[in-house]
Amino acid sequence: MTLDENEVNRYLRTLFGRYEDSLQEAWPEILESNPKAMDEVTAIAKKVKRRAINRYLEQKYREESLQKPLGSNEDGTFTLESILHNPADDEPDETDRGKADLYKRIVNFLISECLRQRIENHELKRKEIELKAKRLRLRAKSLKFRKERFESWKQLMEEKGRQKERQIELRIELLRQKIKFQGE
Numbered sequence: 001m002t003l004d005e006n007e008v009n010r011y012l013r014t015l016f017g018r019y020e021d022s023l024q025e026a027w028p029e030i031l032e033s034n035p036k037a038m039d040e041v042t043a044i045a046k047k048v049k050r051r052a053i054n055r056y057l058e059q060k061y062r063e064e065s066l067q068k069p070l071g072s073n074e075d076g077t078f079t080l081e082s083i084l085h086n087p088a089d090d091e092p093d094e095t096d097r098g099k100a101d102l103y104k105r106i107v108n109f110l111i112s113e114c115l116r117q118r119i120e121n122h123e124l125k126r127k128e129i130e131l132k133a134k135r136l137r138l139r140a141k142s143l144k145f146r147k148e149r150f151e152s153w154k155q156l157m158e159e160k161g162r163q164k165e166r167q168i169e170l171r172i173e174l175l176r177q178k179i180k181f182q183g184e
Contacts, residue, residue: 008041015045022052 008030016022026048035041 003035003038003041008038011038011041012045015042016049022048025052 012026016026026045029044029048030041033040033044035044
């Protein structure tokens with residue numbers, strides 16, 4: 001390597017900071033590629049750093065996904081780890097059977113979740129139908145009330161009309177009598 005090892009080491013320490021593992025991973029790649037300039041060292045260091053970050057994120061995601069609650073209620077009773085953990089799988093001589101059991105447990109869990117979801121959907125559909133029926137009954141009551149109110153208003157208006165007619169007839173009769181009285 002044509003570059004000074006101490007200079008490369010100081011440069012890598014500034015790039016990686018306190019992450020010694022990445023620094024140790026970068027050195028074999030640097031020695032294998034035999035860089036001529038610091039730009040090549042920078043590219044190798046960035047590649048190692050990016051790989052370490054991706055590895056960390058994948059590991060963290062796997063840990064979190066094992067602990068993440070499954071199901072719609074997410075109460076923590078079902079996690080992927082709890083589904084996969086079974087004391088019967090500790091038998092080392094039957095690994096094929098253990099894998100089959102693992103798949104059976106996953107399938108059973110998924111089927112039970114599907115059935116639970118179907119029951120919940122059926123219950124919600126029943127409630128929706130009940131609410132629609134209640135809404136229709138209330139609508140019918142409202143229409144009946146409006147009809148009765150209209151009928152009573154109609155009767156009231158007809159009665160007022162008859163009263164006005166009587167008043168007009170009485171005025172006309174009064175005017176006739178007045179004219180008749182003045183004519184005599």
